[in-house]
Amino acid sequence: MRIFSKEADGWWERLTTMCRPGEDRVEVRQPIRRVTAVTSVVGYGVLMAVLELDLDAFVSILVIVAAVAAWIGSIYVVYEFRRRLANAPDAELDEREVRIRDRAYLQAHRIGSTALFVVGVAAMVVVGLDATVSVEAVVDVVFSLGMGLVALPAAVVAWTEPDDEDAYESADALAEPR
Amino acid sequence: MGRGASDDDVIHNRIAVLRTERGLSRKQLAEAVGVHYRTIGYLERGEYSPSLALAFRFARLFDLPIEAVFSDEPFVPLSEQVYHRAT
Numbered sequence: 490m491r492i493f494s495k496e497a498d499g500w501w502e503r504l505t506t507m508c509r510p511g512e513d514r515v516e517v518r519q520p521i522r523r524v525t526a527v528t529s530v531v532g533y534g535v536l537m538a539v540l541e542l543d544l545d546a547f548v549s550i551l552v553i554v555a556a557v558a559a560w561i562g563s564i565y566v567v568y569e570f571r572r573r574l575a576n577a578p579d580a581e582l583d584e585r586e587v588r589i590r591d592r593a594y595l596q597a598h599r600i601g602s603t604a605l606f607v608v609g610v611a612a613m614v615v616v617g618l619d620a621t622v623s624v625e626a627v628v629d630v631v632f633s634l635g636m637g638l639v640a641l642p643a644a645v646v647a648w649t650e651p652d653d654e655d656a657y658e659s660a661d662a663l664a665e666p667r
Numbered sequence: 668m669g670r671g672a673s674d675d676d677v678i679h680n681r682i683a684v685l686r687t688e689r690g691l692s693r694k695q696l697a698e699a700v701g702v703h704y705r706t707i708g709y710l711e712r713g714e715y716s717p718s719l720a721l722a723f724r725f726a727r728l729f730d731l732p733i734e735a736v737f738s739d740e741p742f743v744p745l746s747e748q749v750y751h752r753a754t
Binding site for chain 2: 582583584585586
């Protein structure tokens with residue numbers, strides 16, 4: 490999606506709000522939400538890894554606290570950005586937002602289905618190799634998958650929508666025309 | 668077959684001009700037609716094409732025929748249309 494932010498409150502914006510999508514639009518996307526999404530995944534991965542590893546107790550606690558903060562904090566940030574759009578019912582959204590939400594759910598469905606398939610195949614391979622799998626590991630995987638599937642639509646919206654939308658819109662939206 | 672409207676199917680509009688003419692902010696216009704104010708921005712920038720129902724709501728609000736507000740061809744700038752001057 491294109492957002493032009495070059496001189497957003499100046500002559501360039503006034504000229505280009507004539508609704509002719511021009512080739513000279515600048516594609517700008519501040520990666521805040523993508524960074525938070527990646528931080529969340531990394532935090533969760535580190536948390537799971539530390540729980541599985543036998544580390545020094547003090548180090549474990551430090552890493553666990555940092556990983557949980559990164560994981561939960563990032564989820565909170567992503568949700569705050571796009572909670573309304575990703576989870577609201579039709580009555581609270583307009584047609585453009587409904588379209589974005591539906592597209593996010595479709596993409597989340599595809600990603601989730603692929604992830605479930607991959608995990609399922611991996612599980613069958615592990616069982617086929619007669620490897621010993623701990624109940625804790627199974628619980629971790631199931632919990633991770635469940636959390637991931639629940640958060641996927643919001644994550645997709647956060648990943649695909651531009652960060653600077655609010656900043657761009659607010660200048661003109663709330664002001665009376667001169 | 669089965670292909671819906673894509674992001675490439677741009678419907679051009681004069682919402683920005685008409686809104687400014689009538690002294691409306693994006694938020695006021697959004698409330699009048701029942702959409703979020705961000706959607707007005709997307710429409711004005713040509714980054715979203717409205718449904719037929721929404722297009723009619725705009726036309727009714729501006730009290731103009733729908734083809735005066737929306738077109739599948741780019742609108743001729745007023746300076747060119749009225750004064751025959753290329754911009």
